[in-house]
Structures are given as C-alpha cells and as structure tokens.
Amino acid sequence: KNEVEQSPQNLTAQEGEFITINCSYSVGISALHWLQQHPGGGIVSLFMLSSGKKKHGRLIATINIQEKHSSLHITASHPRDSAVYICALLYGSNYQLIWGAGTKLIIKP
Amino acid sequence: EPEVTQTPSHQVTQMGQEVILRCVPISNHLYFYWYRQILGQKVEFLVSFYNNEISEKSEIFDDQFSVERPDGSNFTLKIRSTKLEDSAMYFCASSVNPYNEQFFGPGTRLTVL
Secondary structure (H helix, E strand, C coil), X not given: XXXXXEXXXXXXXXXXXXXXXXXXECCCCCEEEEEEECCCCCEEEEEEECCEEEEECCEEEEEECCCCEEEEEECCXXXXXXXXXXXXXXXXXXXXXXXXXXXXXXXXX | CCCCEEECXXXXXXXXXXXXXXXXXXXXXXXXXXXXXXXXXXXXXXXXXXXXXXXXXXXXXXXXXXXXXXXXXXXXXXXXXXXXXXXXXXXXXXXXXXXXXXXXXXXXXEEEC
C-alpha cells in the first residue's frame, strides 16, 4: 500500500502556465516536505510545512491536515522549472521521510 | 552557503566487494540520513542517525549495511558485500533537528557489476 500518492505522474505545460501538483496521504504526519529532483539527480528541498501555506518566489505550497492533502503551485512557469517534484511525509516517532513517486514536470518554451 | 557533500560521485565495484560511501553533513546539523534511489524508482529511506547511534532503519537496511560517524565531520555508509541489486543512487542528508527540512548531498551513483 502507498501511504502517499501524487498526481499527476507526468505533466507537460507551456511556459507561463499555472501549475498544480497534488499530494494525498493516508497516515498521520508531523509535516510534509516538497522537494525538487533535477534531471541530473540532485535533490533540493523546497518547503517543509505542517499547516497553512508557504510561498517562496513563484512557488506556493499548501496543506490541509484534516483532508490529508497538499498542493504545490508554480506561477508563471518557466522551462527551468522542468524537474521531478516529490512530496515526502515526515512520519513516525523518529521522523523518517516517506517519499512519493514524484511528478515529472516538463515546461515547454 | 553550507552544503552537504558526498564522495565519490560515482563508484563502480564488483559484486561481493565492500564499498564505503562518504558524506560530509552541514557542520551544525545533528541528524543524518541515508536514502537510496534505484534507477527509475522512488527514493527510499535507509537509515537515520543521531548522537552516534542509529535512530531508525528501514527493512532495506539489513546486516550488509552499516553507518558510522568516524570523526566530527564524516558520515559513512558501508555495504559489506555488494549485490547487483545494490546498484542505485545513494543520497546523504542532514538536518538540524528531525522535524526541520533536510538538506541533501548530490548523491553517489553506485554501480555493482
């Protein structure tokens, strides 16, 4: 069973479009982590949030703990945003990360 | 800006050989982690480490694996006798505390032949 599900698996959009990536989960968590994995493999932390909303530049992340759902939004998308976006749950007494499968985003110029 | 570093970037080894993957976490971080990602699959948690001992490990982290913080800066993952299925990208991460965001190294690509 998957504790965390992301949708869509793949997303292709035109430059400038507003992007939404969703993450649903089935377990109680301490927080949720959004990460970006570049085509070369490197992983970068974008947000960690346990309630409400966070914004950083063109990226916005929201979480609804009651509904066990989080979204990552990208405004004015750009080809350099092309990457895999992963949500990971901070879970358990020792706070291990449970990883989603990722959403592969391609932004076309 | 401080960052997590990992060496080597790519390691090729023969099946049955021992490998040691090295990580230098961010200096004021206290919690350390190893993850692996088999090609085309999602990232999987291996182990977390705090105060010189393992705090959590997954079922992947069997007796073939061990971690160590041999000095004040390095954090190592040892695979005692590598198998073909150990071929993966291995990521090290560190955090100030376990409920803060983790910072990741660039990864070591391990290829077992």
